[in-house]
Amino acid sequence: MHLKRLAIANMLGAATALFMATGAFAAGETLTISGFGGNLQKDLRATLWQPAADAAGVTLSEETQDGLASVRVQVQSGSPTWDIVHLGADECAVGGKEGLFEPLDYNTIKTDGFDKKAYGEHWIATNTYSVVLAWRTDVYKDKHPTSWADFWDVKAFPGRRALSTYPQEMMEIALLGAGVAKDKLYPLDTKLSLERLKEIKPNISVWWSSGAQSAQLIKDKEVDMMAIWGSRVASVIKDGAPVEFTYDNGILGYGCLAILKGSKHVAAAQKFIAGVVSPEVQARIPEMMPYYGPTNNLAFKVGKFSPDVLAKSNMSPENVAKQTFIDANWWRDNNELVREDYSLLISN
Amino acid sequence: MTAAALDTQPLNAGLLGDDERRHRLAMFGLSVPAMLLVALVLLVPFSWLAWLSLFDASGALSAENYARLLRPAYVNSFVSTLEVAALVTGVCILLGYPVAYLLSQLPKRAAQILLVFVILPFWTSVLVRTYAWLVLLQREGIINTWLKQLGLISESLPLVNNLTGTVIGMVHVMLPFLILPLYASMRAIDPVYLRAAANCGASPAQAFRQVFLPLSAPGLGAGAALTFVLCLGFYLTPALLGGGRVAMWSTQIADAVAKFANWGAASALSVALLVVTGLILWLMKWGVRRLGTSLGER
Numbered sequence: 001m002h003l004k005r006l007a008i009a010n011m012l013g014a015a016t017a018l019f020m021a022t023g024a025f026a027a028g029e030t031l032t033i034s035g036f037g038g039n040l041q042k043d044l045r046a047t048l049w050q051p052a053a054d055a056a057g058v059t060l061s062e063e064t065q066d067g068l069a070s071v072r073v074q075v076q077s078g079s080p081t082w083d084i085v086h087l088g089a090d091e092c093a094v095g096g097k098e099g100l101f102e103p104l105d106y107n108t109i110k111t112d113g114f115d116k117k118a119y120g121e122h123w124i125a126t127n128t129y130s131v132v133l134a135w136r137t138d139v140y141k142d143k144h145p146t147s148w149a150d151f152w153d154v155k156a157f158p159g160r161r162a163l164s165t166y167p168q169e170m171m172e173i174a175l176l177g178a179g180v181a182k183d184k185l186y187p188l189d190t191k192l193s194l195e196r197l198k199e200i201k202p203n204i205s206v207w208w209s210s211g212a213q214s215a216q217l218i219k220d221k222e223v224d225m226m227a228i229w230g231s232r233v234a235s236v237i238k239d240g241a242p243v244e245f246t247y248d249n250g251i252l253g254y255g256c257l258a259i260l261k262g263s264k265h266v267a268a269a270q271k272f273i274a275g276v277v278s279p280e281v282q283a284r285i286p287e288m289m290p291y292y293g294p295t296n297n298l299a300f301k302v303g304k305f306s307p308d309v310l311a312k313s314n315m316s317p318e319n320v321a322k323q324t325f326i327d328a329n330w331w332r333d334n335n336e337l338v339r340e341d342y343s344l345l346i347s348n
Numbered sequence: 349m350t351a352a353a354l355d356t357q358p359l360n361a362g363l364l365g366d367d368e369r370r371h372r373l374a375m376f377g378l379s380v381p382a383m384l385l386v387a388l389v390l391l392v393p394f395s396w397l398a399w400l401s402l403f404d405a406s407g408a409l410s411a412e413n414y415a416r417l418l419r420p421a422y423v424n425s426f427v428s429t430l431e432v433a434a435l436v437t438g439v440c441i442l443l444g445y446p447v448a449y450l451l452s453q454l455p456k457r458a459a460q461i462l463l464v465f466v467i468l469p470f471w472t473s474v475l476v477r478t479y480a481w482l483v484l485l486q487r488e489g490i491i492n493t494w495l496k497q498l499g500l501i502s503e504s505l506p507l508v509n510n511l512t513g514t515v516i517g518m519v520h521v522m523l524p525f526l527i528l529p530l531y532a533s534m535r536a537i538d539p540v541y542l543r544a545a546a547n548c549g550a551s552p553a554q555a556f557r558q559v560f561l562p563l564s565a566p567g568l569g570a571g572a573a574l575t576f577v578l579c580l581g582f583y584l585t586p587a588l589l590g591g592g593r594v595a596m597w598s599t600q601i602a603d604a605v606a607k608f609a610n611w612g613a614a615s616a617l618s619v620a621l622l623v624v625t626g627l628i629l630w631l632m633k634w635g636v637r638r639l640g641t642s643l644g645e646r
Contacts, residue, residue: 347594
């Protein structure tokens with residue numbers, strides 16, 4: 001009995017010593033990063049954040065953010081407990097405009113291989129996601145929809161449809177369906193877009209508001225075709241549901257990182273972000289996070305990928321060519337008004 | 349008149365009055381901590397909220413936050429919130445009144461057992477119940493599948509992702525809030541009154557309408573008011589069962605805070621909801637009192 005207790009005490013002592021040793025080894029600086037939580041955050045940490053933190057010699061601690069409002073509260077407190085935040089690009093752009101973020105140091109962070117729309121003074125995109133057209137293969141057996149024009153063609157493709165309750169990406173989809181050219185999308189013709197949405201409205205059975213809900217809709221055959229995130233529909237297909245999707249006509253959006261104003265670890269955070277967007281770390285995305293994509297195009301030069309991985313990645317050269325990038329700055333300036341018109345349209 | 353009034357006062361009126369004043373003071377003293385707590389956690393934040401609503405995004409004093417409430421998107425969701433709340437309250441009354449009546453007429457033991465079934469939904473998370481409705485009501489859900497197998501319908505009924513689904517889900521959540529106060533007030537009605545009515549020649553239907561219904565009106569009013577007010581603040585159920593179509597005021601408040609970080613706008617939305625809720629409660633109280641007296645007089 002006594003011996004046992006002694007052994008446990010010894011073990012605890014050894015563990016403490018070990019813990020302190022590793023703590024000292026990690027240079028002592030801890031960065032707190034706040035993201036969307038859930039599986040996405042787990043994947044991002046394993047794929048991007050951890051290797052970048054190791055390279056920068058910092059320890060990572062994780063939190064979950066609840067939109068830009070929670071970031072604003074952090075900054076307004078004067079001493080934010082978060083150093084870095086992972087958001088949607090439009091939120092990053094709004095936050096930058098509001099002065100919530102430290103400017104990024106583009107001497108440390110290299111933007112070679114980046115699209116001009118993929119970074120701003122205060123933020124940089126670290127991953128992409130796609131909004132795609134998905135359909136039930138048991139409903140559309142011989143002839144399936146291949147574009148947003150088909151989505152709007154209720155005669156040729158009858159069936160129940162779903163779109164998101166958030167106007168972002170949906171406004172773009174409506175214009176693509178109306179035949180607006182990909183490179184002529186922005187500034188969005190909101191009037192035409194809303195008209196098109198009004199036209200399809202009687203055939204929209206559900207306006208979804210969360211990723212989980214969107215996946216359930218097509219999995220349970222509540223709808224026959226829909227606009228959905230690529231990663232979500234991929235997991236539905238993996239579960240064996242008779243569903244297919246196409247990157248054709250898809251909308252590419254960005255997830256981004258920014259440093260909170262007032263953070264006490266700005267220099268370390270710059271180094272960390274530089275690591276996240278480096279081609280080597282970005283090249284981990286296609287294999288570890290299929291259906292998401294790297295924002296640094298050099299990732300496809302650095303990494304060697306099998307044709308299967310490339311077919312799945314939304315950023316592989318042939319898949320990118322099929323899609324359109326979202327303009328975060330346009331949404332930064334127009335979101336609130338568009339949102340009002342859009343919510344009125346779907347609920348009226 | 350004054351002399352007569354004085355005559356009826358007992359001799360120790362002064363002493364009794366002192367006693368009552370002392371008693372009231374002691375009661376007031378006892379309730380001070382609770383009132384302080386209410387002031388601290390309710391009045392202070394609410395005053396702050398009302399204060400915030402007077403400033404626009406740049407921090408200047410303006411009525412902008414209230415002016416925006418007149419824009420069509422807000423008016424639409426405000427009207428739809430009131431409609432949903434009224435509809436749910438109406439359905440709850442139709443379903444809940446007979447249940448409460450039955451419970452109040454049963455022997456106490458039997459009523460208590462049945463009450464457990466009324467309270468049972470309280471013990472399950474709203475989220476779980478809402479998802480359960482989704483499973484039951486959706487196109488390939490249990491109800492539509494059965495109806496189709498029985499040959500009653502050929503096409504699935506649109507039971508969810510619309511107003512119907514929202515009302516079903518909300519009624520399920522709200523029924524106990526209506527039944528419990530109603531049952532309590534019905535239990536308090538002395539059955540002797542009904543027997544007296546019968547003695548005077550009233551048929552059971554007449555006795556119910558002229559005696560029981562007016563006496564249960566205060567409980568019905570309390571239950572209906574509770575249901576209605578709670579419905580105004582619903583967020584989760586309409587979001588999950590409404591298919592994005594049922595615009596609720598609470599969604600607008602959540603958007604203003606979470607999506608646009610516009611505290612001023614969110615505060616104005618909340619103040620407007622609170623004022624309208626207060627107004628409706630006052631009207632209902634007035635209406636119930638009138639209903640009670642007019643039914644009783646007939």
